[in-house]
Amino acid sequence: MKYLKDEDFIKKFGQKLKQVREEKGISQEQLSLLTEISQSQIARTELGQINTSISHVSTYAKLLKVNAMELFDFSDLKAKSKK
Structure with a gap:
């Protein structure tokens, strides 16, 4: 089975994670401390x-007190221009 990496989906997930984290007023550092996931890994996830x-x-x-499905709802993400 070939491994498929959906880069667009991964980027959108990262954008959504960042959006929700910022809406909750939590820094990457705080999220790292709460989750015990390194801050660099959180940053790379958010950057896709x-x-x-x-x-x-x-x-x-x-830890963000949301339903996991909310992190997969990309409908409210702003479209980023491609350069």
């Missing part, structure tokens, strides 16, 4: 540089 695990998604949702 890495494909995070489903376990991390669950952890982020619990």
Whole structure:
């Protein structure tokens, strides 16, 4: 089975994680301390540089006090221009 990496989806997830985190008034550093996930990994996830695990998604949702599905709702993300 070929591994498929959906880079657009990964980037959108990262944007959504950042949006929710900022709406909750939590810094990357604070989220790192709460989740015990390194700040650099959170930053790379938010930048869409890495494909995070489903376990991390669950952890982020619990600590941000949102339903995990909210982190996959990209409908309110602003479209970014491609250069």
